Amino acid sequence: MLNINDISRIYLGIQGENSIRPIDIDVSDWAEGHPDASFSIWHKRNGDEVPSPTGAAYNPETMIVNWTPTNTDTYVSGEGEAEIRMTENTVIKKTKAVVTGVSPSVTGAGEPLGSDWQSYIDEVDRIKSLAVAAANDAEESAEDAEAYAIGTRGGEDVDNDDPAYHNNSKYYAQQAWGAVDKGPIIQEGTWWIWDVSNELYVDTEIPATGPQGATGATGATGATGNGISSITFNDDYTLTISYTNGGVFTTESIRGPQGGQGPQGPQGPRGYTGSAGVSIVNIALNSDYTLTITMSDGTQYNTTSVRGPQGSTGPAGPAGRDGTNGQNGQNGTSAYVHIRYAENEPTQDSDMETTPDAWMGIYSGSSSTAPTAYTSYVWYKIHGEDGQDGTDGTDGQDGADGVSAYVHIKYSHTQPTQDSDMKATADDWMGIYAGTSSTAPTAYTSYTWYKIKGDPGIPTVTSADNGKFLRVVNGEWAVADISNASGVSF
Secondary structure (H helix, E strand, C coil), rough: EEHHHHCEEEEEEEECCCCCCCCHHHEEHHHHCCEEEEEEEEEEEECCCCCCEECCCCEEEEECEEECCCCCCCCEEEEEEEEEEEECCEEEEEEEEEEEEEEEECCCCCCCCHHHHHHHHHHHHHHEEEHHHHHHHHHHHHHCCCCCCCCCCCCCCCCCCCCHHHHHHHCCCHHHHHHHHHCCCEEEEEEEEEEECEEEEEEEEEEEECCCCCCCCCCCCCCCCEEEEEEECCCCCCEEEEEECCCEECCCCCCCCCCCCCCCCCCCCCCCCCHHHHCCCEECCCCCCEEEEEEEECCCCECCCCCCCCCCCCCCCCCCCCCCCCCCCCCCCCCCCEEEECCCCCCCCCCCCCCCCCEEEEEEEECCCCCCCCCCCCCEEECCCCCCCCCCCCCCCCCCCCCEEEEEEEEEEECCCCCHCCCCCCEEEEEEEECCCCCCCCCCHHHHHEEEECCCCCCCCCHHHCEEEEEECCEEEEEEEEHHCCCCCC
């Protein structure tokens, strides 16, 4: 009986032997606590490239694996390899590799085993012969001594613990038979044999490794083995291996643990600077009350007149009674537009300048001269931002182009309160949109509204107008003679 923890080599017999040498291996140290475990032995003969399964059988009750080598296992002489595997639920739990040996037959081809194998075989045979002879002799002596008082008490066998038992041949017979099962083993590189007297293995100090033998002749082609038909890589990083005999085996996960973070890579080259967007560089108010808008790419856009049309004449009202002469009315207020610029959104009057820059301020009011206070203007950013630099690392992406700026103008008869109040023809109120939309917004709230037509003023009168009265003519106040009162009496 061999123990799974002690064996390092197994002698299979002479080349060509078939099912003549049963080999029992005690695997209880592995199988204990694994009721669903199964065992197999894979054998790679001398000269084979891959191992093949053997006919080894496992008895779960005794926890013993029995391998009786066939002539397939002993077909080639020399050293081979065997692997004992414990599998549970298709997963290999434990394995052990041992060296196998086959002695050449007289007529068979192959190579002999090394001198260390011969000493191993000789020692096994010698110990077995001595043990069998001693057991036979002891058993005969025990049978003869059974009739005597030594070894018996009161006609019954004494207990094994009784000193008298250890002084008779029956005891030594059992010791001898026990030695038969205790074959030589390899430990720490040397042969160890069973000491019957002390019931333990002792070191013979004989090396268990012999010199390298010469390469033998190529053996005959073996029978078709059990090959791998496919290997499937599963989502859980296990491998499912299918064999040509229909068997399937799944490995444990082959995925290693997550590696640590690597060092930071070198800084990438600087990204390209994005192209500048099209912006407004100048807005000029023309004598016909149109605006000429000049863009940074050289294109120009002319608006329609920002001056509202002359209002139509209203119906004549009833003549009023003559009253006292009123004070001279103030002249109507003219509307003016003034443009200023700034590099950044201004926070003080000195930030303003007259040359086009990133910010444009528009003043619309009654002052014929440009106000000097920056708060008198409505400010718009008219210069698009440069594209951002590309990120470090790989080549940076080009920065996005700057955003183009557009100006759209709408009109309304009154200050609008809804989108439908807007129209394209000039009227009393003008709305200005400055932003990124290339089409005119339809929401009146998108525009800044200015009243560009002043209310009619009361005409200036002198003493020469004494006796006259005021009347509305063509929508404006005018001085008229009493004789022109259209037949009304006073």
